[in-house]
Amino acid sequence: MNRSENSRSNRFVYAIILVGPIAMSLLLCAAAATQARPPTEPVLRHSEVVFMYAADNDAYRAYNATFVAWGGAKTPAEVKRHHDIGVRCTGSMWCLTAGAENIHKNAALREACAVDIEGxxxxxxxLFDHTYRDTKTYFGCTNHPEFRSLCRQRVREAMAGKADGLHVDDHLGTAGAAWWQGGGFCDWCVKAFREYLKEHADKGQLEKASVSDLETFDYRELVRKYAKTRAEYKKVQHEIPLMDLFLDFQATAATEHTRQLGLLAAEVAGHPVLLSANACIPNRAHEYVVKNLTHIVCEVRQNAAAGVERIDHAIEAYRLAAKLGRPLAATASGQDWAFVKQQNCEELVRFWIALAYAHGQRFMVPHPNRQWCFSNELGTHWYAAPVEAYAPMYRFIRARSRWFDGFEAVELKQLNAPDNILCTARRNADSGQVVLHVLNRNYDKGGERFDRLPQAKISFEESAIAGGVKQATIMSYDAPEREVPVGSKNGEIEITLADLKLWSLVVFD
Ligand SMILES: [Zn+2]
Structure with a gap:
């Protein structure tokens, strides 16, 4: 697609998301004056090939890349390099921590860390292995002005090249510390929570928690009646009154913080921008921010050690993103990648790629040099993913983009497939055409490979395809295209795939 057209229509979409309702109606009026119909180009297409971090142009070409999601283009030269080869790009920053060295050297940032009930x-x-002298890596507090100021400075640096979008990593900031690590109790958090309660707590909740005067209420005093140390607190946290509201406040504050960073990014870039975050759905704390994003770029746990037995978690994430109306570009978790590096199970990674696209989402290209791995034994380390192992799949997706873009999930009545097959159906709303994605889940964990299925019989209700159909086309990234006959019996369509390796598309044209 012509890049300038693509970018123009996309930017209109981004603008709608980032501006308020009044400005939005003005924008709509302006658009109506200059365009025959509103643009419909999605932020990320179903066939988008997304790199997580920047790579060299050879890698982009090998994969037919279209987008770099997790930063890597913060200077004008870097942005130009990407645009020159038709790749949209982003700047990235994180809200997790000021970093051990900064915390060690800078007293103001040391004061702006998330703290527990003991202070x-x-x-x-x-990040246990990221220390500076005797200072550990501590969470920054995204409710503290000093750390917020650092976050804003990071946005200015990340967007200095005027990239297409901003990616916010660890968007939860203090909320992450509050939900799971016993944090969220600095003076700024307590003050902001007091204001939150004024708006969101009902009289009954406050009476039950024995809050007599909200003007002077300090949540820490209430918490200390239940737990004086972090260890005690972690045991009884969810029995403490007002805790649901406290966690809701922290996640809501982080969401607003991310939204403000997006506004700043647009100001720095001088144009509306894409806004993504590492929103690890389906986790509840991570869902808050989704409404403020144009798309989600996140780690989705694939449970690599279990082969394909516990892949339901990933499917849940892909379906939830579709339900929330935000396109998702996924990668596996650091633990998953550590497993891949250790076991060299490339075939399993190819299954993850297929699984995401079969659900209308995108699995980011396993990075040729720098795929983040994490294990308790090794901490942070890196996997260099061989291009030849994965690029053919992505080239296939781009070459067949017409069977991905515009297709949405559809439930076919009486869809029957063998247990060792995973089958999704997608339909194009304009043409009515149906595509099946057929994945082999016959994975041999010991051998780290999929055993070919000689015959896979799939059937579904005939009425799903208007006008009937006599044959289908089977498309695979690792086999020539072929036509197969489609049988029809008792109101059902039946098709048999021979020699299913990993992933095939069945197109009823
Ligand atoms: Zn705080």
Whole structure:
């Protein structure tokens, strides 16, 4: 697609999301004056090929890349390099921490860490190996002006090249510390929670918690009646009055913080921008922010060690993103990638890629140099994903984009497939055409490979395809296209796929 057209229509969409209702109606009027019909180009197409971090142009070409989601283009030169080869790009920042060295050297930032009920800073457990002298990596408090100021400075740096979008990593900030690590109790958090209660708590809730005067209420005093240390607090946290409201407040505050960072990014770039976050749905705390995003870029746990047995979690995430109306570009978790690196199970990764696209979402290209791995034994380490192992799948998706873009999930009545098959159906709303995605889930964990299925019989109600159909086309990334006959019996369509390897599309044209 012509990049300038694409970018123009996209930017209109982004603008709707980032501006208020009055400005939005003005924008709509302006658009109506200059365009025959509103643009319909989605923020991310179903066939989008997304890199997580920036890579060199050869890698982009090998994968037919269209988008870089997690930063890597913060200078004008970097943005130009991406645009010159038709790749949209982003700047990225994080709200997790000021970093151990900054915290060690800067007293103001040390004061702006998330703290527990004892007033002690809360360390980030998965960055246990990132320390500076005797200082650990502590959560920054996104309710504290000093840390917020650092976040805003990071946005200015990330967007200095005027990239197409901003990606916010660890968008939860203090909320992450509050939900799971015993944090969220600095003076700024307590003050903001007091204001939140004024608007959101009903009289009954406050009476039950024995709050007599909201003007002077300090939640820490109430919490200390139940727990004086972090260890005690973590045991009884969810029995403490007003806790649901406290967690709701923290997640809501983080969501508003992310929205404000998006506004700042647009101001710095001088144009409306895409806004994504590492919103790890289906986790509830991560859902709050989704409404403020144009799309989701996140880690989705694939449970690699269980082969394909516990893949339901990923499917739930993909379906939820569709339900929330935000396109998602996923990668596996750091633990999953550590497993892949250790076991060299490329075939399993190819299944993850197919699974995401079969559900209308995108699995980000396994990075050729720098795919983040994490394990308790090794901490942070990296996987260099071989291009030849994965690029053919992505090239296939781009080459067949017409069978991905514009197709949405549809439930076919009486869809029957064998247990070792995962089958999704998608329909194009304009043409009515139906595509089946057929995935082999006959995975041999010991051998790290999928055993081919000699015959896979699939059937569904005939009325799903208007006008009937006599044959279908089978498309696979690793086999030539072929036509197969479609049988019809007792009001059902029946099709048999021979020699299913990993993933095939069945197109009823
Ligand atoms: Zn705080």
């Amino acid at each position: 002690k800073p809360v360390e980030v457990p998965w």
